[in-house]
Amino acid sequence: MKLNLEEVFVTEGVPTFTFVKPPNFNRILLDVRSAGKPVVLEGQSGTGKTTCIKQILKELADQFPTEYLAAREPVDVSRIEEIARERPAGRFVIDDFHRLSSKLQESLADLAKVSAESSNPSTCTKLIIVGINNVGSNLIQLVSDIAKRVGIYTIAPGGEKEIRDLVDRGAEKMGVKIPDVNLIFEEVRGDYWLAQQFCQSICLKAGVMETCDEIIDITFDVADVRRDVVEQLRAAHYPAVKEFCRGKRFRPNNLPYFKLLKAIAESGSSNVELTELANSDPLVRGSINNIKDRRLPILLESKPLAARCFYYNKETKYFSIDDPALFYFLRHLDWEALRRDCGFRELAENYEYDIALSFAGENRDLAKHIANQLLDLDVPVFYDEAFESNFLGKAWTKKFREIFADESRYVVVLLDKHHAEKIWPTFEREHFTPRVADEHVIPIYLDDTKFVGIPADIIGVHFKFDQDDPTWRENADREIVEKLIGKLT
CATH class of the missing domain: 3.40.50.10140 (Toll/interleukin-1 receptor homology (TIR) domain)
Structure with a gap:
């Protein structure tokens, strides 16, 4: 059976042929299947948390109604508030939990406690919470006595074995051989989504759009494919990056947001605590300290496009980039070209x-x-x-x-x-x-x-x-x- 490239190496939705189960997949499935028991999936962006839970729901294929909600969507947030208030029966996946207000998180934690004590699926509110690192421990801190009744699982980045498995499965379905999988693993750093995108771009550059009639060998240059991926991501992400860097009120010498984003990209982590980042890098310490308490929250409140891409918790001082595609784009962005495009001056003095x-x-x-x-x-x-x-x-x-x-x-x-x-x-x-x-x-x-x-x-x-x-x-x-x-x- 011939398959299209986008059906094999999937960058949107759940992969049918190249989904790689995390080691704790079956344990998570059992807890998702268990009536009432709250489930928490945590891990850094790109580890496949959302894909994992969607695959589990697909495999369960049961009659228990499931509603998927994302905290980055205003309409969904209204529905989440309604769930916390009215406690309807059903199974609810709440993605990007860390983006919710502290008050709403606490209300959901209280609801999770009540549901954990119920075994009747027809009356309980089953919560499946998905978020960045430590969302599980934070939930327990909100309601400490649910610790033993909630399933908390960390979805780790893929190792070389998992990424190789993903690439080999896809290559088999496409009728190709992709060499040097170790180079792909080093490039994507265990990010499943990025591995899918990278393999898709490798095939595209080789002219492979569907399953080949005969097995063919594909060669690729990592830097060349990287440029292709970054350019493909530009239209979707560059406007928000530029809006963020220019700040609420643009001035040619107002660069703290530009410096912050560049420092995060260079740090290699999409979820950083700003005080720690400031203390570790004297070159951006002043810029970060100057915006983290007041100006950064104001910026994100006033710039909806930037707020959809970047999240900041002013209480914990954690700054997050939830979309792995955006973070990859930032890691390989031409920052000097962005500085010029934003209209910032190249100053000899670097005032804090x-x-x-x-x-x-x-x-x-x-x-x-x-x-x-x-x-x-x-x-x-x-x-x-x-x-x-x-x-x-x-x-x-x-x-x-x-x-x-x-x-x-x-x-x-x-x-x-x-x-x-x-x-x-x-x-x-x-x-x-x-x-x-x-x-x-x-x-x-x-x-x-x-x-x-x-x-x-x-x-x-x-x-x-x-x-x-x-x-x-x-x-x-x-x-x-x-x-x-x-x-x-």
Whole structure:
């Protein structure tokens, strides 16, 4: 029987001829078949979790109704909320569980506990949860006493044996011989989907579109096939990557999202904890620390295309790329070409912050308001309170010296008598005053106090800060924030 190439090496849906069962497949099937017992499948992207559960449901072919829902789909999320609330009878697969809100995850964990105690399939809500690493242990932490009544399984990446099995099965069905399977394994890193795509591209480049009448040998060049795969993925993924890298409000020198994505691609892991990544790479530490708490969640909330491709949990600080095709695309992307296409400048200076705020404690409310407004507008800004956790164990004197002297593009200083009198503002002033001559200091004059090294004729903003005036925030936005944004644009 002749088969089409896409029927053998399958990149969408469940493979019929090249599905490779994970070692724990039969054990998972038993628990999926067991009424009421919650099942959790976890593992990194590309390990075949979703394919595994779909294959199990296909093999069961029972009369128990099954509904498949993905947490990345808004319509499905509404249905998942309904299930958590109404607890209907049925079997429900909830994919991308880690994308759900903490509150909804907890509600589902409570439901799993109730269902685990039921043995009546006609009345229980059977949950099958699929997600990235540690979703099982996180579920148990939410409801600790279900630990013994839930089946938790890790789907590991394929080893060389599994990838060879996949390739050999497909090659047999296509009537071809594909040599050097070890090279394919090294390229795909145990990713089943990518192995399917890679083999499909190998056959395409050899002109094999359906089962051959006679066995033929196929030769391939890994780099050549890789370029073909990446180019094929470009149309689907490049727009979202570019949107993410340009940030919420594009500016030619605003590169933290670009640097973050590049660092994740180079790390080799599609699921990373950002604090750990920042600590391991000094070149992106400032960029990551500047966006991980506030700006990154705001970006994903405002850019639906990027949000469908990238997931970030601001509580755990985990950033995930769920689609193995997208991660492969990023691993082999021409980042310099992307930088140029985004419109970013190639700067000699590599500042961690566009703006560092210097102020006395008496003006903290004003400084905090300015910082929050700038962060909402996607400006990298140093405001001491926001970075206390990043600098635990480090000396403020050393960090302040670095930030105000070297690591900020501009220093915005709230000048008044308190700034002249206080120890910390004076320390900061000593380190940024030499930058006045380079026009990197922007004064906000709150009174007429004179400062050595800051000539009174430097153009700044004269602002009356009166906390009893209910309009001071609106005035600050108009008179300070808007002008700073104009300076940065």
